[in-house]
Amino acid sequence: MxxxxxxxxxxxxMAAASPASAQAADQPDLxxxxxxxxxxxxxxxxxxxxxxxxxxxxxxxxxxxxxxxxxxxxxxxxxxxxxxxxxxxxxxxxxxxxxxxxxxxxxxxxxxxxxxxxxxxxxxxxxxxxxxxxxxxxxxxxxxxxxxxxxxxxxxxxxxxxxxxxxxxxxxxxxxxxxxxxxxxxxxxxxxxxxxxxxxxxxxxxxxxxxxxxxxxxxxxxxxxxxxxxxxxxxxxxxxxxxxxxxxxxxxxxxxxxxxxxxxxxxxxxxxxxxxxxxxxxxxxxxxxxxxxxxxxxxxxxxxxxxxxxxxxxxxxxxxxxxxxxxxxxxxxxxxxxxxxxxxxKGVAQAQWLDPSLSSEQIGAKVANALGLAGTIISGSAPGDVHLNPQIPENLRGKVLKAAKKAYEKHPQVEAVFTSEELAALPIPGGDPTAWTLAQRARASFHVDRSGDLVVIAKQYVQPIDDPGMGYVATHGSxxxxxxxxxxxxxxxxxxxxxxxxxxSTVDIMPTLAAQIGLAVEGEIDGKCLSGVPGISCN
The missing domain is CATH 3.40.720.10 (Alkaline Phosphatase, subunit A)
Known part of the structure; x- marks a missing residue:
């Protein structure tokens, strides 16, 4: 470098930088x-x-x-x-x-x-x-x-x-x-x-x-x-x-x-x-x-x-x-x-690659066949957000959603499945992140206008890649x-x-830095100022 x-x-x-301006002694200039x-x-x-x-x-x-x-x-x-x-x-x-x-x-x-x-x-x-x-x-x-x-x-x-x-x-x-x-x-x-x-x-x-x-x-x-x-x-x-x-x-x-x-x-x-x-x-x-x-x-x-x-x-x-x-x-x-x-x-016996049968295409085809429906009924990626086809008639949407959730839950690589209604009913979590349930972790990522109708969570140590080709052998997102x-x-x-x-949590970084420079944080946020950092007062 x-x-x-x-x-x-x-x-x-580049011209020489101008002299430093007067700042409070405990506030950094940069x-x-x-x-x-x-x-x-x-x-x-x-x-x-x-x-x-x-x-x-x-x-x-x-x-x-x-x-x-x-x-x-x-x-x-x-x-x-x-x-x-x-x-x-x-x-x-x-x-x-x-x-x-x-x-x-x-x-x-x-x-x-x-x-x-x-x-x-x-x-x-x-x-x-x-x-x-x-x-x-x-x-x-x-x-x-x-x-x-x-x-x-x-x-x-x-x-x-x-x-x-x-x-x-x-x-x-x-x-x-x-x-x-x-x-x-x-x-x-x-x-x-x-x-x-x-x-x-x-x-x-x-x-x-x-x-x-x-x-x-x-x-x-x-x-x-x-x-x-x-x-x-x-x-x-x-x-x-x-x-x-x-x-x-x-x-x-x-x-x-x-x-x-x-x-x-x-x-x-x-x-x-x-x-x-x-x-x-x-x-x-x-x-x-x-x-x-x-x-x-x-x-x-x-x-x-x-x-x-x-x-x-x-x-x-x-x-x-x-x-x-x-x-x-x-x-x-x-x-x-x-x-x-x-x-x-290293002894992690359950580590495995993603099973292609978990794809929305394969799960969707099974559900559609079971319900006697034609065409694509779900889209998206599992693990992750799965969306119902908006063209599904309203009187069938609940039935399709229930069947899709059940199909995902039966898959041996799936740990949990939540509907958008289940997540929307939860408050955005706070406090100790190690104590959060899977539902709370999913809720912290859920936005009603952007998230799927279903959120699918794979089991621990399932690598969410089904084909590690093209130089892509490890990933994240769980x-x-x-x-x-x-x-x-x-x-x-x-x-x-x-x-x-x-x-x-990383959401605590912004309010802590704001306290470091004496900046009042207006509006609702999820983080808090972290006490115990030298030179930063959270009062």
Whole structure:
């Protein structure tokens, strides 16, 4: 990352930042929100003793190791929507990375969480990035409403990460696409972005050699055959073949590029040097790409964890050199379930791949045949949201719903099935997330206008992939703790380190940061200020 950062800063002629303005002594001039996509608490805890760079520095803060993405929807978009809004997906409206809207006036009924469904698309444009589906304000929006001098900036490897952390109308928002750094915000393009696009595209074009295993990683490098086939994971070296964008994204270089652009924007915009506290949200996506491609317990993930540590070290060193008074919160959008073959070797006998017979097509065909109906009667994905065909006559809908629920409940891989009426009758849960029932976890993700008629939950350690082809061997999205538990760490340079066992939630991050800068939180939210973080008063 340091090589990319040095080249990027040299390529941009940025003026020196203005002198720091007067702020309250206990308020930082810059808040940095770091989301490490797919960083579970277990993954963080394993590597924390071996970090020596940026992750070690962050570990000197207050670590809530028992943090939770408490809801059932443990995916990128809903997870990121909780980080800076103080609310669960039931309130943010971001129930999944995508959901069905069978009444949508277009052939494709799938709604992407970060798209404007009403946009007129240009030729070749798959969707128009937008925060329109996010129904509640983010911390950055609240800061700007309280003081327009605050700047709200988001940079991420994924558009949905940047959108859900930045919210509506940020000052700058940049995310990576095949064409380079891209934005949905109508603003002048900073010089840092132009330089970063060229630098990063050059890196992808040239490629990079295989990484060298540190001693700890060498012991984890072992080939695992997936589903008895030819696909092998566990001993990869994360090399980047020239021009291979997927290789780039599943490597530490991807996070390095994101952090390099974030650092360059901080310097060019003078973030942390203005008349009010600024916020930059940074979405680091490489861990997610590595986890999906190889699982989270082999040599590849080990290389990624040490690479993340080094990349953050370079980032913080740059900020320290600029004399910025900053505070950091680090968390994640979700965890992951490792590949079943490796889990079985560890004694998790019930680990298995998803049975294709759980698909809405197969379940729907069985139900339709039993009821003497023709055509598609249900759509969606199980595990997840299942929708009844809106063309089913009203007098038959109850019968179809009951039969579909019963069919799912009989499947040996299904743990629970809830109807929309059952979930809507429950309050949005609060309190200790470890004590939540499955129904409460599902309710925290349920939105009456977007969720399905049925919500299907698979049993623990069912990997929700039926065909691990095309380099996608592990995923997330369940209400089980391997997907829910994520670290939440508050750190300012000079911290001494404090590990807290409290069961807390990512919705607690926003009100805690708001207390740190003396910002009153207006309106109803689900989170609470976390007491016991040095320098933050929840009174």
């Amino acid at each position: 340091m090589r990319v950062l040095t080249a990027l800063l040299a390529a941009t002629s 808040i940095i929100t770091l989301s490490v996509d797919q960083l579970s608490s277990d993954l963080y805890a394993e590597y924390a003793p071996y970090f020596g760079g940026g992750m070690k520095r962050i570990g000197q803060g207050t670590t809530f190791i028992n943090g939770h993405q408490a809801q059932m929807a443990t995916e990128t978009c809903p997870g990121h929507s909780t980080l800076l809004t103080g609310s669960y997906p039931a309130r943010t409206g971001i129930i999944a990375n995508g959901w069905l809207d069978l009444d949508l006036g277009r052939a494709n009924k799938q709604v992407y969480c970060a798209e404007d469904v009403n946009a007129t698309l240009a030729e070749g444009e798959r969707y128009r990035v937008s925060a329109t589906h996010l129904l509640v304000p983010t911390l950055g929006e609240r800061m700007k409403a309280a003081n327009p001098a605050s700047r709200n900036v988001a940079v991420a490897g994924k558009d949905r990460s940047a959108v859900m952390m930045g919210g509506q109308k940020p000052d700058q928002r940049w995310f990576w696409t095949s064409k380079g750094w891209t934005t949905d915000v109508d603003s002048e393009v900073p010089a840092a972005v132009r330089a970063a696009t060229q630098t990063t595209l050059d890196l992808v074009r040239k490629g990079a050699p295989a990484l060298t295993y540190p001693n700890y990683c060498a012991a984890k490098s072992r080939a695992i055959a997936i589903k008895g086939g030819d696909q092998v994971v566990g001993n990869g070296r994360l090399e980047i073949a020239p021009g291979n964008m997927r290789n780039f994204q599943a490597s530490p270089a991807y996070d390095g590029a994101v952090l390099a652009l974030a650092a360059a924007l901080i310097q060019e915009m003078g973030l942390g040097k203005g008349d009010a506290t600024d916020l930059i949200s940074i979405g680091l996506s490489a861990t997610d790409y590595v986890g999906h491609s190889y699982g989270d317990n082999g040599g590849e993930m080990c290389l990624q964890m040490f690479g993340l540590d080094q990349n953050l070290d370079g980032f913080f060193r740059a900020l320290d050199g600029w004399g910025i008074d900053y505070a950091v919160v680090l968390s994640s959008d979700h965890g992951v379930m490792d590949v079943p073959e490796r889990l079985k070797e 209400p089980w703790d391997y997907d829910r538990r994520v670290p939440i760490i508050f750190w300012r340079p000079g911290g001494m380190g404090n590990v807290r066992p409290d069961a807390v």
